[in-house]
Amino acid sequence: MMNTRHRHMTDWLDNLGYRDYTLSIASEDASFRSYYRVKSGSDSWILMDAPPEKESCERFIVVANKLRRVNLSAPEIVEQDTAQGFLLLTDFGSTAYLSVLDTKTEGPLYTDALAALLKMQTDIECDDLPDYDEHLLAQEMDLFRDCFLKGLLGIRLDRTQGQQWADIKKKLVQNALEQPQVFVHRDYHSRNLMKIDQRNPGILDFQDAVKGPITYDLVSLLRDCYIAWPPVRVDRLALDFYDFARVNELVDVEPAKFRCWFNLMGIQRHLKAIGIFARLKLRDGKDGYLRDIPRTLEYIEQASTEETSMKGLHTLISDLGLKTRVKSLL
Missing domain, CATH: 3.90.1200.10 (Aminoglycoside phosphotransferase (APH), C-terminal lobe)
Structure with missing residues (x-):
């Protein structure tokens, strides 16, 4: 059964115009954040779910920009809704x-x-x-x-x-x-x-x-x-x-x-x-x-x-x- 948080994620993606995608767990985290892989055809992204009452998206955005400015490989932020605690990121794949x-x-x-x-x-x-x-x-x-x-x-x-x-x-x-x-x-x-x-x-x-x-x-x-x-x-x-x-x-x-x-x-x-x-x-x-x-x-x-x-x-x-x-x- 889809929980409220999951429904908010799919509503957000739908409102952004994403269609015909699948949503699957991408990785486990030792914090309150969750990561999902959004896949549509040959394209894929990572959706970071950071409940605002427990985690901050702003810090992620600030540090990602610092890393990318010096030409290091941090995910690019494709879409963001910091009020809900959602970021859509480029996908580095599954090879840790x-x-x-x-x-x-x-x-x-x-x-x-x-x-x-x-x-x-x-x-x-x-x-x-x-x-x-x-x-x-x-x-x-x-x-x-x-x-x-x-x-x-x-x-x-x-x-x-x-x-x-x-x-x-x-x-x-x-x-x-x-x-x-x-x-x-x-x-x-x-x-x-x-x-x-x-x-x-x-x-x-x-x-x-x-x-x-x-x-x-x-x-x-x-x-x-x-x-x-x-x-x-x-x-x-x-x-x-x-x-x-x-x-x-x-x-x-x-x-x-x-x-x-x-x-x-x-x-x-x-x-x-x-x-x-x-x-x-x-x-x-x-x-x-x-x-x-x-x-x-x-x-x-x-x-x-x-x-x-x-x-x-x-x-x-x-x-x-x-x-x-x-x-x-x-």
Whole structure:
């Protein structure tokens, strides 16, 4: 049975003059947005449904224009009705990076993705975007404590552990804020990059972009919550990017410092991601993301072993038995 939202979508398309089309789900999103493929003969578009009371189309439009102005591949907005929360976009197809990444393809695919990332950071004006500030960084990390530890696992931190947690957050926030601040996509990974023939990759899900730390999108891409590569390969790609960033005067630190930024930024990102995966299960009944928690937790454990400032986090993960508890969720 057609629900009210679906009927509003079809009424909107009909009023715009679209005829003889089919409407099918194009992809799942971890937010309240939905994406549908509108197909008519050999033509197809993507309809983004962003309920105005929950999501903003305006941010999507602003960031899409920023990306397209520097010749990066963001969808073109064909039609828009921001009052209803509908955008009709050009269609990049169905080949997400995640579906084609393997040991043979990762070289050229990551070369393109890293080149696009460097262009974002060097060419996009971001002073008008929200700052990735202390409040937002800490709020994201608290999803780990509130949704994952407490909500999903039933773990409440005692006073000592609570102080440990506060110290960990403080160090991770400091790490983020001391880095050069650039355009940050904020969800730059294999599910949001599409393999396309011209100006690869097609870039999606950028509406939450901010001005923030230079290593954030890099670690999101290379320590991807949905696919893992050997640490030595990740290190090589990260240092290759560092070389390009230094040539382009984005950074002026030694490689060891950049690597520390990268490791600690990854911990912040992955704490948030685990919290979001738990929230999707608790709030929306989406079980599928639980299978990505072990991989994401492994990244945290790996980086907290390497970085002495994160010894407290490594101890906390061990004391709470999180690796064992996570296995019981699957």
